[in-house]
Amino acid sequence: MATQSNTFETFAHSVKLAEPTSPLRQRICELGRPVHLAGGSSLELEDAGAQLVYLTRGSTKLVAHASEARDQIIAFHFTGDTYWIPASDNYSYSVCALGDCELLLFPADTFLEMAETDPHILRGLIGQMTDALRRCREKAVALGRKTASERIAVFLLGMAERIGTAKGNAVVLDLPMSRRDIAESLGLTIETVSRQFTILRDAKTIQTSGRSLVILNDLSQLRAQAGYLAGTA
Amino acid sequence: MATQSNTFETFAHSVKLAEPTSPLRQRICELGRPVHLAGGSSLELEDAGAQLVYLTRGSTKLVAHASEARDQIIAFHFTGDTYWIPASDNYSYSVCALGDCELLLFPADTFLEMAETDPHILRGLIGQMTDALRRCREKAVALGRKTASERIAVFLLGMAERIGTAKGNAVVLDLPMSRRDIAESLGLTIETVSRQFTILRDAKTIQTSGRSLVILNDLSQLRAQAGYLAGTA
DNA sequence: CGGGTTCTTGATCGGTATCAACGGCCGTGG
DNA sequence: CCACGGCCGTTGATACCGATCAAGAACCCG
Numbered sequence: 001m002a003t004q005s006n007t008f009e010t011f012a013h014s015v016k017l018a019e020p021t022s023p024l025r026q027r028i029c030e031l032g033r034p035v036h037l038a039g040g041s042s043l044e045l046e047d048a049g050a051q052l053v054y055l056t057r058g059s060t061k062l063v064a065h066a067s068e069a070r071d072q073i074i075a076f077h078f079t080g081d082t083y084w085i086p087a088s089d090n091y092s093y094s095v096c097a098l099g100d101c102e103l104l105l106f107p108a109d110t111f112l113e114m115a116e117t118d119p120h121i122l123r124g125l126i127g128q129m130t131d132a133l134r135r136c137r138e139k140a141v142a143l144g145r146k147t148a149s150e151r152i153a154v155f156l157l158g159m160a161e162r163i164g165t166a167k168g169n170a171v172v173l174d175l176p177m178s179r180r181d182i183a184e185s186l187g188l189t190i191e192t193v194s195r196q197f198t199i200l201r202d203a204k205t206i207q208t209s210g211r212s213l214v215i216l217n218d219l220s221q222l223r224a225q226a227g228y229l230a231g232t233a
Numbered sequence: 234m235a236t237q238s239n240t241f242e243t244f245a246h247s248v249k250l251a252e253p254t255s256p257l258r259q260r261i262c263e264l265g266r267p268v269h270l271a272g273g274s275s276l277e278l279e280d281a282g283a284q285l286v287y288l289t290r291g292s293t294k295l296v297a298h299a300s301e302a303r304d305q306i307i308a309f310h311f312t313g314d315t316y317w318i319p320a321s322d323n324y325s326y327s328v329c330a331l332g333d334c335e336l337l338l339f340p341a342d343t344f345l346e347m348a349e350t351d352p353h354i355l356r357g358l359i360g361q362m363t364d365a366l367r368r369c370r371e372k373a374v375a376l377g378r379k380t381a382s383e384r385i386a387v388f389l390l391g392m393a394e395r396i397g398t399a400k401g402n403a404v405v406l407d408l409p410m411s412r413r414d415i416a417e418s419l420g421l422t423i424e425t426v427s428r429q430f431t432i433l434r435d436a437k438t439i440q441t442s443g444r445s446l447v448i449l450n451d452l453s454q455l456r457a458q459a460g461y462l463a464g465t466a
Numbered sequence: 467c468g469g470g471t472t473c474t475t476g477a478t479c480g481g482t483a484t485c486a487a488c489g490g491c492c493g494t495g496g
Numbered sequence: 497c498c499a500c501g502g503c504c505g506t507t508g509a510t511a512c513c514g515a516t517c518a519a520g521a522a523c524c525c526g
Contacts, residue, residue, distance in 0.1 A: 050363075064374045067460050072377045074370050086367050090461040091374055112359065122355035126345065129362040130283075134319050136369040137307050141297045141324055143376035144305045144420030148514065179473065187377030192514055194474050211472070211523065227300050228323040381482070412505060422483055427506055444491065444504070473522070484511070491504075496497100 010080070011054040011104055028114055032104040042096035043105075050108035051085040053077075058101030059163075059176045061185070064091040073185035075135060076177060078163060082128050084108060098176040143187045146227055151186040152196040153226035156206070160216055173214040243313070244287040244337050261347055265337040275329035276338075283341035284318040286310075291334030292396075292409045294418070297324040306418035308368060309410065311396060315361050317341060331409040376420045379460055384419040385429040386459035389439070393449055406447040 011032070037043060037058070045051060053060075055077050062074045062085065074093075077083055085093050095103075115121040142154050156173070164171040175182075179197075183190045200206045205222060207215040216222060244265070270276060270291070278284060286293075288310050295307045295318065307326075310316055318326050328336075348354040375387050389406070397404040408415075412430075416423045433439045438455060440448040449455060 064370065065462070066374055066378055067462060070378045070460075072374045074373060084363070084366065086363075086370065088462070089367065090371060090459075092462055112356065116352055116356060119349055119352055119355060122352060122359065123345065123349060126355065126358055126362065129359065129366060130317070133317065133362060133366050133369060134322065136366060136373060137297060137319065138323060139373050140307060140369060140376055141299055141305045143373055145299055145303045189515055190473080191475085191516085195514095198474075226323075227303075229298065229300060229321070229325055423505080424484085424507085425482060428482095431506075467526100469524105469526090471522105471524085473520105475518105475520080477516100477518085479514105479516070481513095481515090482511105483513090485509085487506105487508085489504100489506070491502105493502095494500085496499080 010056060011082075024114065024118060028106075028111070031110060031114065032106050035103050035105050037095075037097035037101040037103065039097055039099045039101075042094045044094055045085060045088075047088060048107070050087045052106040052108045052111050053083055053085060053095065054104040054106075055079060055081045055083075056102040056104060058103075059098045060101055060103070061096050061098060061177065061181055063094050063096055063184075065094065066091050071184050072187070073181060075132070075139075076162075076181075076185065082125075083132060084129070098181070148186075148188055148192050148196055149199070149225060150227040151188065152193065152200070153222045154228075155182060155186055156214070156216060157219070157222055157226055160219070164216070167215070169217075169219075171216040171219065173216065175212045175214060178211070243289060244315075257347065257351055261339075261344065264343060264347065265339050268336050268338050270328075270330035270334040270336065272330055272332040272334075275327045277327055278318060278321075280321060281340070283320045285339040285341045285344050286314075286316055286318060286328065287337040287339075288312060288314045288316075289335040289337060291336075292331045293328050293334055293336070294331060294410065294414055296327050296329055296417075298327065299324050304417050305420065306414060308365070308372075309395075309414075309418065315358075316365060317362070331414070381419075381421055381425050381429055382432070382458060383460040384421065385426065385433070386455045387461075388415060388419055389447070389449060390452070390455055390459055393452070397449070400448070402450075402452075404449040404452065406449065408445045408447060411444075 032054070034056075035043065037060070042063075057079050059076060059078045061076055062083070064072045064074050066072060075083070076098075085095060087093075115125070138154075142151050146154065159173050159175065160171045163176075164173050166172075177185075179190050179193050182188075183193045186193070197206070197208065201208060203221075205216070205218045205225075207217060209215075265287070267289075268276065270293070275296075290312050292309060292311045294309055295316070297305045297307050299305060308316070309331075318328055320326075348358070371387075375384050379387065392406055392408065393404045396409075397406050399405075410418075412423050412426050415421075416426045419426070430439070430441065434441060436454075438449070438451045438458075440450060442448075
């Protein structure tokens with residue numbers, strides 16, 4: 001039981017749950033369903049309504065399933081993230097583990113009912129959603145108005161911010177997702193992603209090693225290539 | 234002063250503000266800045282931070298300004314909507330009136346500080362944000378994975394839902410936005426939008442009259458063309 | 467070391483952008 | 497009320513980026 005209570009512990013911290021003994025916290029922890037997802041396996045939610053997820057450990061992709069074999073990855077998430085899985089509307093959504101994952105699953109409506117009286121939790125959720133909305137809007141700009149080369153730069157810079165480790169002037173990335181995932185996230189094909197990586201490699205902007213390791217040698221070049229507003233850090 | 238207090242009245246109703254005499258409501262109403270926007274004019278926010286907008290009357294577009302002349306319209310909003318304008322990050326954002334507009338403008342951070350103690354308001358905001366996030370995610374799918382013809386169908390169906398008036402089996406739309414706006418919202422060019430309208434006209438799926446009036450004659454055809462998940466209403 | 471998956475590279479195709487010109491709607495001023 | 501003029505929308509011709517089709521190479525696992 002030790003590991004499981006740790007799971008709740010970190011979650012409680014992340015949503016600013018009140019002191020450990022509060023009855024509200026008790027009830028919310030009972031509501032959460034701990035789930036283990038093996039790498040590559042995905043959480044099919046059927047029509048269970050919107051869910052709130054706390055990702056205790058690992059990384060996941062949130063996939064919108066459009067018709068046929070056309071999937072769009074809405075977002076990647078990493079250890080410690082809290083996020084919403086929407087109920088299926090015009091598309092169906094699922095969460096898929098990129099590696100082994102531990103997560104806590106709450107039915108969104110019940111969670112909100114319980115949290116209704118606790119401004120701290122609500123405020124925390126608003127913060128999470130503001131963030132998710134900001135990211136989704138930036139993604140919309142990238143998908144609507146950017147070329148393949150710009151999208152790749154945006155992707156690499158975004159990953160650098162979230163899971164990169166600085167190494168002098170360079171940033172080292174150990175990407176948990178495949179080229180296919182990158183393509184499905186950027187609205188491109190796997191071949192185009194591969195070609196863009198090759199171009200960046202030839203320009204010495206990045207180095208790669210194996211399938212997952214990427215070293216960003218020239219961040220300023222990537223920023224220029226990302227097509228961001230001039231003068232942005 | 235009568236019209237202005239009506240403005241606050243409808244806003245208070247929309248965010249579930251407490252009884253009229255509450256001091257919190259008083260303070261929040263003092264925080265809101267009423268703004269009139271003439272059609273075509275836009276609200277430049279400089280670096281004023283994130284804003285919360287209540288659209289009392291009219292319709293607006295929320296525009297992300299990427300480099301050069303490449304704008305992406307993030308969302309359209311209509312009378313009664315409450316929404317966030319993000320602080321500029323990698324892009325700068327502005328709100329532009331499609332026709333004459335009345336709106337209430339709040340600095341998001343101050344608003345949240347004030348609302349911190351009122352679970353009803355917070356809960357209302359979460360509802361607004363869930364909605365915005367759902368729409369933004371659907372837009373991401375459209376921009377990432379859909380053809381021009383699918384995007385147009387998605388757009389028309391979305392507008393039908395929000396501002397359409399039923400007329401027998403058909404739906405009548407009086408679009409407040411130009412072809413250019415539609416194009417910038419869908420990640421297409423104005424020419425492509427025009428061509429798609431022509432195709433739909435030739436197929437009798439829609440009729441148009443003047444620049445703004447569109448009649449959707451065949452909703453089921455549009456749904457089929459939108460590339461939604463099979464079996465969705 | 468072998469087999470399957472993932473990634474890379476090459477050749478071709480197609481959809482949408484781009485460039486260019488025309489036509490029609492609508493507000494303005496006579 | 498009508499005439500004018502500008503903007504918005506439509507249509508056509510061409511170009512280009514990225515998708516698709518196809519094959520080979522590298523990586524990772526057993």
